[in-house]
Amino acid sequence: MFSINSDTGELTIKGHLDYEKSPSYEIRVQATDQGHSRRSAHGKVLVEVIDVNDNSPDISVTSLMSPVKEDAEIGTVVALVTVSDKDSSKNGITNCKLSGSVPFKLKSNYKNDYSLVVDWPLDRESESQYNVTITATDEGAPPLSSTSVITVRVSDVNDNAPRFSEPVANVYVKENSPVGDVIYTISAFDRDSEENSMIMYALLGTSNSISSSVNINSDNGDIISLQSFNYEEIKTFQFKVQATDSGVPPLSSNVTVNVFILDENDNSPGILAPYSEHGSVNTENVPYSAEAGYFVAKIRAVDADSGYNALLSYHISEPKGTNLFRIGTSTGELRTKRRMSDNDLKTHPLVVLVSDNGEPSLSATVSIDVVVVESTGEIQTQFRNVPRKEENFSDLNLYLLIAIASVSVIFLLSLISLLAVKCHRKGDSFRRYSAPVITTHPDGSWSYSKSTQQYDVCYSSDTLKSDVVVFPAPYPPADAELISINGNDTFNRTQTLPNKEENDSVIIPRAL
Incomplete structure (x- = not known):
């Protein structure tokens, strides 16, 4: 780790120092002279290594x-x-x-x-x-x-219930579909994993009619029909499906399933009375003098299907290309095309075809023998002579006719009531003018009143007997006198009568 210069005694680092391996070193040094008998001395050098940040945590x-x-x-x-x-x-x-x-x-x-x-x-x-x-x-x-x-x-923990893509599922099934068909597949999704996401399906609270109509595969949600549906018997029904996961505790959710039965063209048109389908004889009489457009008969038919499958059309299938009769395609009204001629047959057998608009189209036929008679009196059918103008007679016209008749009756009744009131008032007026009113007052006096005019006749309260004489018009001469009776039964001239109009009357008291 260290080296020393033998001549100068410089101590130098020879190797790599690592504080983490050795934080200090103790070095022993020997110094020797060059004499004949060499002598030496020893020393100790302590080296401390200073740490530097050379290690990462x-x-x-x-x-x-x-x-x-x-x-x-x-x-x-x-x-x-x-x-x-x-x-x-x-x-x-x-x-x-x-x-x-x-x-x-x-x-x-x-x-x-x-x-x-x-x-x-x-x-x-x-x-x-x-x-x-x-x-x-x-x-x-x-x-x-x-x-x-x-x-x-x-x-994962079971904290998510199964979820359906929508709360209500609408299923459309054709009628007459085979038993056992998968009509729909219910699918739910669970966000959990493993067992918590395993889902089982079941019908929820279904009635006997529903349980006998459909079933569900508990593993994959396939809804299977248990019967062949008939649109004419049932058009729609509803039930609920429950999806439950396998977690602990299990979680579940529901979906409502609406099943709509789609109509198929499985019903032929039915001919209504009084006519019957092909195989029976139906006869109608037509007068020889019938004009073009003469009403012969009206064929009525119904179809148990719905929509376009029940849209009916009428055609003359036999004889082909007849130039004497025609039929309304949508109304079923059979009419003449032209007047009869001497060359025409007396009996015309017709076959009317009634077809629906389904795919494939179904039809029914009715046979009618049209017999030409000489006069309208020989016609026996209930449809023998329907005027052409009634062809377009509709319910709106009927309502309009009823409304006009009602208004006319009300107006007539109002007019009669008004005339009765006027006559009654005139009778009162006649009585008022032709028979004036005579009133007896408590003080013993008499009152004569006519219209706005009033004449008073006064006499003594102790008069024993009195009478009233009414002169109808015309009045007595202008010099007639009004006589009053006093208590002593003496007669006094009190007033000369005024000239009256031609229709007035006057009351004169007279002593008995």
Whole structure:
């Protein structure tokens, strides 16, 4: 490690000094002279090595707990960390920290001993593994540092229920589909792992009718039909499916399934009365004098299907290309194309074809024998003479006719009531003018009143007997006198009557 100059005694370093291996050296030195009898002396040199910061901190991890459950509480110890530095003094003092954003922190225990603990809640579904970087730095000049990366895995707990892509599933099934077909597949997803994500499917709270219609594969969620559906009997039904995971405790969720049966064209049109389908005789009579467009018959049919499958059209299939009759494609009304001629047959057998609009199209036929008669009196069918103008008679026209009739009746009743009131008032007026009112007052006097005119007749209260004479118009002569009766039964002329109009009357008291 050291060498000395034999002539000068200079002590020099020969090897590499390492304070961490040997902080000091003790060197013994001998000095010898050049005499005949050489003499020597011994000395001891102590060499102290001064430390420099030439060692980075050393990080060691022990007691690593991995994986860590995602429901671990805050403060749970994940690992023990020890940091050491071979240097001395400040060169050996270290500081330790974590790099990046992780849900952990270092907690100092004693000097260079640390604990790696959980700092905030873990979620395996968000992050299942963390690479934790620990950095240790000493206080030397210049400072040295070192890093260590440890991997912490997060284990799953059953904290997520199965989830469906949507809360309601709509399933469309064609009617008459084979029994055992998979009509739909229910699929749920669980964010947990392993057993916690294994899902089982089941029908939830179904009635007997539902359980006899569909079933579900508990492993893969396939919904299987147990019967062939008929749109004309049932158009829609509903049930619920429950998905349950295999965790402890198990978690579950539900989805509502709406099944809509789609109509297929599996029903032929049905002919309505009074006509019947092909195979029976239907007869209609037409007068020889019928004009073009004469109403012969109306064929009515219905189809149990729906939509386009129930859209019916009417055609004359036999005879082909007839030039005497036509039928409304959508209405089914059979009419004449032209007037009859002497060359036409007396009986015309027609076959009317009623077709729906399904794929493939289904149809029904009805046979009608149209018989030409000489006069309308010979027509026996209930449809024998329907005027052409009624062809377009609709419910709107019927409502309009009813409204007009109602308004007319109300107007007529109002007019009659008004006339009755006027007649009643005129009768009262006639009685008022032709029979004036005579009133007896408590003091024994008489009052004559007519319209706005009033005439008073006064006599003594002790009059024994009196009478009133009414002169109808025309009145007595203008020089007639009004006579009053006093208590002594004497007659006095009191007043000459004024000239009255032609229709007035006057009351005169008369002694009996």
